[in-house]
Amino acid sequence: MTVQGIGAPVRRKEDRRYLTGRGTYTEDINRPGQLHAVILRSPHAHARILGIDTSAAARMPGVAAIFTGADMAKDNVGSIPCGWLIKNKDDTPMAEPPHPPLVPDRVRHVGDQVAVVIAETRNQARDAAEAIQVDYEVLPAAVDTAAAAKPGAPQVWEQAKNNVCFDWHLGDKAAVEAAFATAHHVTKIDLVNNRLIPNAMEPRAALGEYDRATGDYTLYTTSQNPHLIRLLMGAFVLHLPEHKLRVVAPDVGGGFGSKIYHYAEEAIVTWAAGKLGRPVKWVADRSESFISDAHGRDHVSHAELAMDQNGKFLALRVATIANVGAYLSTFSTCVPTYLYATLLAGVYATPAIYAEVKTVFTNTVPVDAYRGAGRPEATYLLERLVDKAAREMKIDRVELRRRNLIPRDAFPYQTPVALQYDSGDYQSTLEIALKNSDWAGFESRRAEAKKRGKLRGIGISTYIEACGIAPSAVVGSLGARAGLYESAAIRVHPTGSVSVMTGTHSHGQGHETTFAQIVADTLGMPIENVDIVHGDSSKIPFGMGTYGSRSLAVGGSAIVKALDKIVKKSKRIAAHLLEASEADIEFKDGTFSVAGTDRSVPFGQIALTAYVPHNYPITELEPGLEESAFYDPLNFTYPGGCHICEVEVDPETGVTEVVKFTAVDDVGRVINPMIVEGQVHGGLAQGIGQALYEICVYDKESGQILSGSYNDYTMPRAEHLPSFTVETHNTMCTHNPLGSKGVGEVGAIGSPPAVINAVIDALSPLGIEDIEMPATPQRAWRLIQTAGMARAAE
Amino acid sequence: MPTVTMTVNGRAVSGEAEPRTLLVQFLRDTLGLTGTHIGCDTSQCGACVVHLDGLSVKSCSMLAVQAEGAAVTTIEGLSNGELQPMQAAFREHHGLQCGFCTPGMVMSAIDLVNQNPTPSEHDIREWLDGNICRCTGYHNIVKAIKAGAEAMAAGGKR
Numbered sequence: 001m002t003v004q005g006i007g008a009p010v011r012r013k014e015d016r017r018y019l020t021g022r023g024t025y026t027e028d029i030n031r032p033g034q035l036h037a038v039i040l041r042s043p044h045a046h047a048r049i050l051g052i053d054t055s056a057a058a059r060m061p062g063v064a065a066i067f068t069g070a071d072m073a074k075d076n077v078g079s080i081p082c083g084w085l086i087k088n089k090d091d092t093p094m095a096e097p098p099h100p101p102l103v104p105d106r107v108r109h110v111g112d113q114v115a116v117v118i119a120e121t122r123n124q125a126r127d128a129a130e131a132i133q134v135d136y137e138v139l140p141a142a143v144d145t146a147a148a149a150k151p152g153a154p155q156v157w158e159q160a161k162n163n164v165c166f167d168w169h170l171g172d173k174a175a176v177e178a179a180f181a182t183a184h185h186v187t188k189i190d191l192v193n194n195r196l197i198p199n200a201m202e203p204r205a206a207l208g209e210y211d212r213a214t215g216d217y218t219l220y221t222t223s224q225n226p227h228l229i230r231l232l233m234g235a236f237v238l239h240l241p242e243h244k245l246r247v248v249a250p251d252v253g254g255g256f257g258s259k260i261y262h263y264a265e266e267a268i269v270t271w272a273a274g275k276l277g278r279p280v281k282w283v284a285d286r287s288e289s290f291i292s293d294a295h296g297r298d299h300v301s302h303a304e305l306a307m308d309q310n311g312k313f314l315a316l317r318v319a320t321i322a323n324v325g326a327y328l329s330t331f332s333t334c335v336p337t338y339l340y341a342t343l344l345a346g347v348y349a350t351p352a353i354y355a356e357v358k359t360v361f362t363n364t365v366p367v368d369a370y371r372g373a374g375r376p377e378a379t380y381l382l383e384r385l386v387d388k389a390a391r392e393m394k395i396d397r398v399e400l401r402r403r404n405l406i407p408r409d410a411f412p413y414q415t416p417v418a419l420q421y422d423s424g425d426y427q428s429t430l431e432i433a434l435k436n437s438d439w440a441g442f443e444s445r446r447a448e449a450k451k452r453g454k455l456r457g458i459g460i461s462t463y464i465e466a467c468g469i470a471p472s473a474v475v476g477s478l479g480a481r482a483g484l485y486e487s488a489a490i491r492v493h494p495t496g497s498v499s500v501m502t503g504t505h506s507h508g509q510g511h512e513t514t515f516a517q518i519v520a521d522t523l524g525m526p527i528e529n530v531d532i533v534h535g536d537s538s539k540i541p542f543g544m545g546t547y548g549s550r551s552l553a554v555g556g557s558a559i560v561k562a563l564d565k566i567v568k569k570s571k572r573i574a575a576h577l578l579e580a581s582e583a584d585i586e587f588k589d590g591t592f593s594v595a596g597t598d599r600s601v602p603f604g605q606i607a608l609t610a611y612v613p614h615n616y617p618i619t620e621l622e623p624g625l626e627e628s629a630f631y632d633p634l635n636f637t638y639p640g641g642c643h644i645c646e647v648e649v650d651p652e653t654g655v656t657e658v659v660k661f662t663a664v665d666d667v668g669r670v671i672n673p674m675i676v677e678g679q680v681h682g683g684l685a686q687g688i689g690q691a692l693y694e695i696c697v698y699d700k701e702s703g704q705i706l707s708g709s710y711n712d713y714t715m716p717r718a719e720h721l722p723s724f725t726v727e728t729h730n731t732m733c734t735h736n737p738l739g740s741k742g743v744g745e746v747g748a749i750g751s752p753p754a755v756i757n758a759v760i761d762a763l764s765p766l767g768i769e770d771i772e773m774p775a776t777p778q779r780a781w782r783l784i785q786t787a788g789m790a791r792a793a794e
Numbered sequence: 795m796p797t798v799t800m801t802v803n804g805r806a807v808s809g810e811a812e813p814r815t816l817l818v819q820f821l822r823d824t825l826g827l828t829g830t831h832i833g834c835d836t837s838q839c840g841a842c843v844v845h846l847d848g849l850s851v852k853s854c855s856m857l858a859v860q861a862e863g864a865a866v867t868t869i870e871g872l873s874n875g876e877l878q879p880m881q882a883a884f885r886e887h888h889g890l891q892c893g894f895c896t897p898g899m900v901m902s903a904i905d906l907v908n909q910n911p912t913p914s915e916h917d918i919r920e921w922l923d924g925n926i927c928r929c930t931g932y933h934n935i936v937k938a939i940k941a942g943a944e945a946m947a948a949g950g951k952r
Contacts, residue, residue, distance in 0.1 A: 011885055011888075012885065015884070015885040016877070018892075019884055019885060019896060020869065020870065020877070021828070021829015021830070022870075023829075023893045025828075025831070025894065123812065201831075201839065201841060201926065201929075202831070202833065202892070203832075203833065251893065252892065253831070253833075253892045253893065254928050254929055286834035286835045286839075507892050508891035508929045674888050677888075678929075678934055681934065682928070682929045685930075685932065686928075709834070710838035710839060711838065715839075715926050715928070716931075717923055717926060718923070718927075718932040718935070718936065719923060721933075723936065724933055
């Protein structure tokens with residue numbers, strides 16, 4: 001490890017601009033002649049549009065244009081596509097209704113896009129939007145996830161009977177039934193995985209521009225993957241070829257999944273910029289974000305675990321209803337299927353698993369991937385179930401887990417739900433977490449808390465995740481409509497500095513530093529000489545973007561491949577300069593030397609020689625030093641670990657305080673431990689947020705969002721959270737060149753069940769065995785009161 | 795349209811502002827100081843915190859005309875080349891990820907330390923009630939503010 005190389009906690013290169021207010025987010029960009037767009041959104045969850053009268057609004061000051069769905073349809077604007085086709089149990093395709101950027105005839109959720117007003121100023125556009133008259137015929141709405149799947153529920157789409165998008169399954173049903181038939185004990189559980197709103201701090205924004213001279217379009221947007229937006233919007237919605245469409249995602253203020261997808265507003269401003277010949281900018285109000293950003297989670301599940309008399313897991317069966325909202329967002333269909341059911345083995349050697357997932361349309365905002373995406377839902381289900389099984393079997397919950405962990409020598413381990421884990425050491429992450437959390441000393445802390453009138457509890461969760469998405473052929477066979485490789489291009493400049501063009505996108509993850517460390521480590525140069533370029537389709541050859549903890553495992557691997565090519569070519573140049581055989585050239589610490597001699601040439605001189613090829617093997621080798629690579633992963637990567645949470649519940653108020661949180665994660669090779677810890681911290685905060693604070697609430701009749709602002713949706717704040725104890729215990733990924741697995745999501749995956757298991761442990765002296773997420777003070781207080789009344793009655 | 799005059803980052807400025815223009819809009823749109831961010835519309839998130847006559851305020855929660863004659867400091871006005879100690883502490887302790895809440899966090903933290911030069915972890919967490927971060931889980935922000943407070947005390951300078 002060098003001071004700045006792989007493994008060093010290098011301070012981030014990107015921080016200076018953020019700390020001095022010089023970051024450039026989409027809203028900060030203004031183009032000459034720019035107009036401002038305001039979207040008129042549906043106030044109803046479900047309604048027929050009988051008429052739209054824009055005449056008064058069009059006469060308002062500053063208004064340049066008002067467009068509706070009919071205007072876009074006239075221009076043959078297409079439907080926003082879904083990126084993943086899922087098939088039903090009978091192999092028929094899922095219901096895939098259209099998703100026009102502006103809806104022409106029927107609104108299907110509060111916030112649906114009805115019209116766009118474009119004016120000289122944002123205030124003028126806002127004023128005019130209020131003057132548009134829309135005649136709605138309000139229809140009954142399907143809102144609740146479980147209720148939407150029942151016969152007689154209001155229908156969101158004619159083509160999706162009983163609101164079912166697809167009814168899918170995975171695993172060996174017969175083997176599972178056979179195992180259940182012989183089981184000593186079966187533990188059953190019903191769970192709701194609460195609907196969440198991602199809430200990246202930067203609201204979404206989009207700025208479209210059209211160049212009349214060249215016919216080129218540019219879209220600046222708050223995206224995690226600008227190339228994907230170019231592909232989806234260009235090929236499917238606006239029918240613009242790639243070479244005439246540039247998509248730029250500049251500094252982006254957090255994403256957590258919600259900025260992966262192609263959103264209507266991106267197409268609207270780009271299309272409108274072409275119509276009007278002037279740049280058009282849209283920026284979401286936070287209130288708009290709540291009703292237009294894709295939401296996350298929202299599962300209703302029933303699960304059963306079959307065990308033998310020793311608590312050995314024999315089989316697991318799961319039935320889940322997942323809400324996809326009113327339209328299919330880009331990755332919405334793969335989240336409750338291939339990112340969920342495939343993870344139900346967890347870190348356990350359960351021999352047989354069968355999962356059924358029914359997804360339903362509802363009159364709510366589309367639901368898609370949010371930090372963890374499917375894997376938190378699988379982990380929550382499994383770890384709640386295991387705790388309940390331990391109580392029922394009267395086996396210590398840690399011991400029950402130990403008995404069922406996949407053994408260290410079982411890798412590669414084939415699960416019964418399609419995945420093959422390449423590496424892991426679940427025994428060690430568990431034992432280290434127990435030690436770091438002083439699990440053994442807990443009962444004395446519980447007793448001490450009791451003296452203070454507090455109910456103290458401790459909870460544990462293990463987890464597995466599959467990330468580094470993904471081998472293209474595998475996901476293609478499962479319905480993905482894109483390849484999921486990553487690209488990198490490395491340009492060594494004549495004086496030896498380096499630009500790296502990566503197809504991943506950094507919106508907080510620190511790629512500008514981490515990726516520079518990989519280059520610095522390989523080429524033996526300071527990170528200051530390396531620039532990581534991302535987020536602009538005109539600068540970067542291609543890319544699939546950042547989500548699913550893939551940037552380092554997939555994007556970093558592409559960089560390594562391109563670096564290998566740079567080193568290889570450099571060796572040939574060095575061999576020529578040193579008049580030696582290429583096979584005798586060694587490269588270390590930025591210097592090429594002839595093995596066993598003192599003859600050497602530094603990397604900088606190689607770079608200069610490549611561009612000033614006066615003394616150069618010109619007949620055998622092209623001048624210049626620039627290489628690119630695409631990396632398609634061989635497998636998913638499998639981070640895993642163990643999280644332990646300790647809480648105190650105040651029985652008088654029901655308030656739960658997280659007093660201690662210990663995480664031990666296996667993330668593979670760590671490039672920058674400071675950044676890795678920061679990623680875990682952030683994930684934990686979102687996981688604890690899901691467990692204790694956050695929930696998106698819709699009125700079940702009207703479909704109005706009741707948690708539509710920061711006054712109503714509880715974002716975790718500093719006072720809600722403790723400082724965390726985090727550590728990594730890493731086994732290397734065996735199939736990518738870095739050995740890295742990914743870290744972006746682990747915190748959000750492992751933590752929710754650890755928190756809830758701790759709350760239940762705290763309340764268990766009162767006979768309470770279940771509490772829903774989020775375990776709000778009101779929910780806990782009600783349970784405590786009910787338990788108290790029940791005891792008084794005894 | 796009324797004209798508003800104030801001192802921003804030590805410089806006298808004036809510009810036209812509709813009566814409904816918020817201070818944050820005036821800073822961003824009229825003066826081009828885009829370091830102050832807008833993260834919500836209910837005065838909850840704190841991305842827009844600036845100093846007004848030395849005290850932290852949410853610049854989304856007042857009108858530009860209310861700042862007539864005031865001295866405003868934004869994130870752009872904190873340092874001249876070298877990072878101010880609180881900014882440096884955020885970098886040293888990885889107290890930022892996406893950077894969007896960061897200007898408000900830093901401005902808020904400096905006001906805390908001006909009022910309470912030796913804040914405890916509890917003090918810091920309570921003070922940050924009005925600043926939301928979605929990336930860091932606050933762990934490193936708390937560490938950074940503690941270290942920043944010590945550095946400010948050592949340097950004796952806001």
